[in-house]
Amino acid sequence: MSEVVDVSKVAELDWDLPRPFVIELDVGDEAIDHYGHANNAEYLRWVxxxxxxxxxxxGLTLADYRELDRAMAVHRHELDYLAPCFVGERLAMATWVIECDGRLTLTRRFQLQRIADGVTLLRARTRYACIALSSGRPRRLPDAFVKGYGDAVVTTDD
Structure with missing residues (x-):
């Protein structure tokens, strides 16, 4: 379960990019693997x-995706696991749209931090391609996606 967080609550955390969208996460028992820390697949679920x-x-919900017969399907995930987390810890996951080509693709970056000490646990990047839900085939981004995701782009050096 997560809670959308006012950025001011996590402003003291050292985010890689400006204007993060941040959610807080609690590490529950279900996230823990046989090594005693959160399983790597859990990090991907949080992404x-x-x-x-x-x-x-x-303003782009699953209902909007269905109405527009479009979806942003994962083309590639890159996850760098930097440190473990454990049951009972409170985490902050930030995401940014760093690229939206206005035609077919968009890219996000992610950063996961432990709130108690500000340690970055994960950095990730995901590239998405727009598809038609009805066929699974690549399709041009609808105007609503270009506007919503395009307006959210945070410029980076990479």
Missing amino acids: EQASWEHSAHL
Whole structure:
């Protein structure tokens, strides 16, 4: 479960980019693997969760995707696992749209930090391609996606 957080609550955390969209996450028992820390697949689930919550915040919900017969399908995930997290810890996941080509693709970056000490646990990047939900085939970004995601782009040096 997550809670959308006012950026001022996590402003003291050292984010990689300006204007992060941030959610807070609690590490529950279900996230823990046989090594005693959160499983790597859980980090990916949190990436997906932050993406959906940010999209909804931008006015692009699953209902909108269905109405437009479009979706942003993952083309590539890159996850750098930097440190473990453990049950009971409170985390902050930030995401940014760093590229929207206005035609077919968009790219997000992510940063996961432990709130107690500000340690960055994960940095990730995901590239998406727009598809038609009805066929799964690549399709041009609809105007609503170009506007919503395009207006959210944060410029980076990479």
